[in-house]
Amino acid sequence: MAEVPLPEPFQSLEPFSAWALATERERRAKRLSSSMEEIQAFYDALFPQLEAVVAYLDQFPLDQLPAEAQPLYYLTLSLVEVTSAVELYHNPHIFEAIEPTRFRRVE
Amino acid sequence: MQAATENRRWSKEYPELGTGPVPAESCISPEYFELERERVFRRTWLNVGRVDDVPNAGDFFVRELAVCKTSILVIRGKDGVIRGFHNVCSHRSNKLVWEERGTCRGALACHFHSWGYNAQGQLTGVPDEENFHDLDKSKLGLSPVTTDVWEGFIFVHLGPQPQETLIDYLGGVAEQFKGATFHKRRLTHTYKVEEQANWKVALDAQNEAYHLPFQHRYSFPGMFVLKDNRYLRLSGVKLYNHHAVWSTTYNSESTPTPTGALMNQLNTATTNSRLPMLGDFDFFVIFPNFVILQFRGIEDDYYMTYNFWPLAVNRCIWEIKFHFPPAETAGQRLSQEYLKHRICDVLQEDAVAHETLQTGLNSRAKTHLILQDDEIQIRHFHTVLEDYMGFFNGRGH
Ligand code: FES
Ligand SMILES: [Fe+2]
Numbered sequence: 163m164a165e166v167p168l169p170e171p172f173q174s175l176e177p178f179s180a181w182a183l184a185t186e187r188e189r190r191a192k193r194l195s196s197s198m199e200e201i202q203a204f205y206d207a208l209f210p211q212l213e214a215v216v217a218y219l220d221q222f223p224l225d226q227l228p229a230e231a232q233p234l235y236y237l238t239l240s241l242v243e244v245t246s247a248v249e250l251y252h253n254p255h256i257f258e259a260i261e262p263t264r265f266r267r268v269e
Numbered sequence: 270m271q272a273a274t275e276n277r278r279w280s281k282e283y284p285e286l287g288t289g290p291v292p293a294e295s296c297i298s299p300e301y302f303e304l305e306r307e308r309v310f311r312r313t314w315l316n317v318g319r320v321d322d323v324p325n326a327g328d329f330f331v332r333e334l335a336v337c338k339t340s341i342l343v344i345r346g347k348d349g350v351i352r353g354f355h356n357v358c359s360h361r362s363n364k365l366v367w368e369e370r371g372t373c374r375g376a377l378a379c380h381f382h383s384w385g386y387n388a389q390g391q392l393t394g395v396p397d398e399e400n401f402h403d404l405d406k407s408k409l410g411l412s413p414v415t416t417d418v419w420e421g422f423i424f425v426h427l428g429p430q431p432q433e434t435l436i437d438y439l440g441g442v443a444e445q446f447k448g449a450t451f452h453k454r455r456l457t458h459t460y461k462v463e464e465q466a467n468w469k470v471a472l473d474a475q476n477e478a479y480h481l482p483f484q485h486r487y488s489f490p491g492m493f494v495l496k497d498n499r500y501l502r503l504s505g506v507k508l509y510n511h512h513a514v515w516s517t518t519y520n521s522e523s524t525p526t527p528t529g530a531l532m533n534q535l536n537t538a539t540t541n542s543r544l545p546m547l548g549d550f551d552f553f554v555i556f557p558n559f560v561i562l563q564f565r566g567i568e569d570d571y572y573m574t575y576n577f578w579p580l581a582v583n584r585c586i587w588e589i590k591f592h593f594p595p596a597e598t599a600g601q602r603l604s605q606e607y608l609k610h611r612i613c614d615v616l617q618e619d620a621v622a623h624e625t626l627q628t629g630l631n632s633r634a635k636t637h638l639i640l641q642d643d644e645i646q647i648r649h650f651h652t653v654l655e656d657y658m659g660f661f662n663g664r665g666h
Contacts, residue, residue: 186458212531219599227599235599242528242606246614249526250487257487259617260462260624268459 169230172215178204181240182233186267189236189243193254194262198247205248208241274498279506279645286508290637291651292661296467297630301660302582309557309657310336313511314417314424314431314438316559316576317343321421321456322370323351327388329377330370331356336579337427341414342366344373346389353416353425354390359409386411419443421452441509442555446545453540454571454592458609460616461588466623468558468577468585469654470630474622475575476554477644478503478517484622488614491523503643504548511556511653513646516548519565528607536604538594539569546570554646556653564608569594571608583627589616 168175181204183189193201208215219235222228227235247254255262280288295301317332322343329344340356342365358365358379365379365386376385376393385394390411398404415426417435420443424435436443464471474480478501481493493501495518505516525533544563551563560575571593578586591609596602629635640648655661 209527212528216535216600216603222599224596224598224602238599238603239606242532242603242610245526245528245607246488246611249528250490256614256617258484258621259614260620262617264462265613265617265620266461268461 166230166233168234169218171218172211172234175207175211175234175237178207178237179233182236183240184236185269186239186243187269189240190262190267192240193243193247196254198252198254201244201247201254205241205244208237212238212241274502277642279503279642282506283508283645283649286645286648286652290639291648293630293636293638295651295654295658295660296470296627297582297633299582301658302467302579304658304660305579306336306338308659309654310334310579311427312432312657313557314426314435315557316422316424316555316574317341317353318423319421319456320351320418320423320452322423325372327373328370329366329373329388331366331368332425334427334578339427340364341425342411343416343423343425344388344390347387348389350389351416351418351423352390353414353423354411355414357412358384359392359411360384360395365411420446420449438511439555440512441507442512442514442553445507445514445547445553449545450540450542451544451572451592453542453594455595456590457593457605458591459589460613461586462616462620463580463584463586464620464623465583466585466627467583467630468579469650470627471585471587471623472554472558472560472575472577473638473647473650474619474626475560476515476552476647476650478515479641479643480622481517484618485615488611488618492519494523500643506645507547508646508649512554513649514547514551514553515643515646516546516551519549529611532604532607533567535600536567536608538596538601538605540594541569544570544572552646554650556650557657566608571605573612583631587620587623 181192183192215234215238219231222231251257318330322330323345326345326347326349329342332341332343334341342354342356343351345351356365360379360382363379363381366377373388376387378385383396384392387393392406392409395404395406415431417424419435419439481501495501501517503515504518507514546563546565549565553561558577562573564571574590576588578588580586593605596605
């Protein structure tokens, strides 16, 4: 995706810009192709700032996010994508679930 | 509503359903499946979408109804009326529309010889018309399918003459939802899973709360284990003529995950108009294959729908839709994404069970399903089904 720098206060998240993905399908694929160490590192970087990030994003109406806020928003969506991997399963995969591509998001 | 403590409570309320085992044959017999096409799916009202799928004049979607061996075109006419048609060209029966959804600007043209139809299903254009014999275009529109809309849900009926109107068919369910503000929530996420399972195996597996503390122990640890109700006994069951609803309460004291706690604070999108709920979670089965799930949220309620579409005796598509209050900020949206994500984990576990249940049934090691009192809604479903099918004729259950 196009390289738009993250807003000033959140530039520490720059190393995780590969998680700024626009679609659920991409975010899911990223979770499933990442190691638990990579997922944990992303979570550890973003989660402590999540409230501040959301406060920043919430200055704007959702449908009028400025270009530099967009990747930040996608990062928060990716955080939601990995939250159960980190907080519940300690594993990128759900334990007793069907093959993830079979659970098809219609976008 | 109070958690149930009395044993075998529902069978006392609905003694006519009996308490015996339910035959499993209906989920594995090819003969049964062939009869279901006619006796169930051509004799009931089937939900195929919502008005939101066709907001503007000319908007259409196509619904493949494999179980009825047809494809249905649902389209909003220039007059604003939503109509259903067989998606079949009047010339030589080619499949007319090939896209899943779209908008008719001017005419829908058949891919074979380009006969054209307007958004009201009328035949408007025939190339080289002069070379036909006595062609009366006004008699050659698309073949209509009985279509009606209830609270924004679009239903079709494929029988030659529906015995009941949609509203009569829905009966007590329609009364329960009278004035429900479904339209204030938006369709946000749709999923489809093609499963190696009979459609009823998938539906039955969703149609109870007994499994929640066990099958979903990883995805929702603690959530479904209540101190005064450790097996998550249902808080309510209502059985209608063809349909049913059951309700549960949640464990509001179960500690949320760190993300969950934050998301609870962000979950503020609201329609200022709650849904007419019976419990914290309501599961309405609208016979035969449509489900409305209502969830009590913090500031507002949201709902989901399921449609179980039969493909073959041991194959179906499970279609899942989420409808949330409109989110105005990223934080609101994020809290909805979070709820959706947690629920989808559960559904991906559910889908495994649908297939392992089917595998077990296919072995014919067991001939019957054994149901406890809190599975009475499954018993009710199979009783309604047998009323339509007349397959077991008094033997079995
Ligand atoms: S079959 Fe459609 S135009 Fe000929
Ligand atoms: Fe489940």
